[in-house]
């Protein structure tokens with residue numbers, strides 16, 4: 292769709308220099324764009340029903356989900372304090388209302404990966420349990436916590452390559468069901484995530500290279516074992532659909548909060564992006580739920596802008612940030628991905644309103660502002676979404692200018708920061724993040 296792979300191209304040059312960059316492509320009409328995605332509403336509804344079938348099991352296996360009836364979902368928070376701070380900091384006007392979708396608090400694994408990652412494990416477990424005559428779709432899935440199911444699953448393995456959070460979700464869920472589980476971790480994965488997995492009985496394999504290397508090694512090892520299911524973050528339809536369930540759920544949540552979305556009440560959503568499955572799947576679900584009235588933006592670190600590069604160049608997974616001289620080193624470990632998912636980029640490029648990159652120092656400032664204003668603690672990756680509010684609403688924002696939003700639309704708008712991870716970060720590590728951000732704020 293877009294073809295710019297000229298080292299002299301101004302946007303490529305800016306990306307290559309690791310400066311903060313943004314890009315808002317011209318998109319085709321919504322109906323045309325949505326029909327280009329190789330999935331549809333039926334697929335997402337099917338995934339939602341599968342999660343419903345598993346609710347009885349999840350509730351048994353993870354008692355912290357009992358209040359929500361075994362449905363793994365996150366709350367919405369209004370952010371009046373942070374909104375005021377960002378409004379002053381960036382001189383914003385027509386500021387609408389700023390909300391946070393608190394996926395950093397998702398039960399079981401504390402990140403957005405609790406959507407797609409857990410869904411894919413459940414999908415695989417259901418297939419095995421049905422094929423082996425243990426359950427039908429009408430059974431009470433609570434029985435999957437009992438010995439016969441564990442005996443079946445223990446003959447099988449689930450493996451994944453991860454920078455951390457996907458490994459946590461897949462590993463914890465797989466081990467709980469009784470699978471052998473192995474997680475192939477890249478060098479930037481945090482120690483506490485490895486420790487937590489080992490405690491849960493998961494085999495952690497460590498690599499000195501980045502995410503791409505861990506995935507390749509895990510994939511090769513899994514291919515040699517017919518009883519091993521490899522969760523392929525770069526190509527998985529199940530992950531994508533598990534994330535997409537968020538769209539309809541958010542729509543219901545908005546209804547309970549009295550939040551309207553229509554042409555006079557646009558919705559802006561800021562989604563941190565690594566390989567693309569999480570934000571891509573969520574954006575697909577949001578598009579199905581809100582159509583052209585939702586504007587989705589992907590946020591990436593300045594040194595790992597793989598999705599912006601892949602879509603802008605038109606090369607998708609055929610290009611990596613290393614090809615433009617970037618080192619893929621960022622404190623946002625959940626986003627430290629050099630090569631995007633081609634599946635997601637190709638499917639979603641006509642539905643994503645824009646892409647922006649954020650400097651690591653700014654991630655720390657933003658997470659400190661959020662912690663010290665509304666008292667919400669997120670990890671550096673999750674702070675990437677916060678930057679979108681100022682970037683899109685700024686007086687000179689290319690998106691705001693081109694879309695010609697009128698005053699009433701902007702005044703009525705809902706801005707939603709998707710906060711993708713953080714509640715499981717150990718206290719001392721979180722305090723270090725916040726202190727680092729405060730120090731940087733004091734310097735400016």
Ligand SMILES: *Cc1c(COP(=O)(O)O)cnc(C)c1O
Pocket residue numbers: 402403404456457563564565566567568569570571625626628670672673711712713
């Ligand atoms: C994985 C992750 C993302 C992005 O998801 P992708 O599917 O890799 O694009 C964002 N934030 C956090 C905290 C993550 O762990």
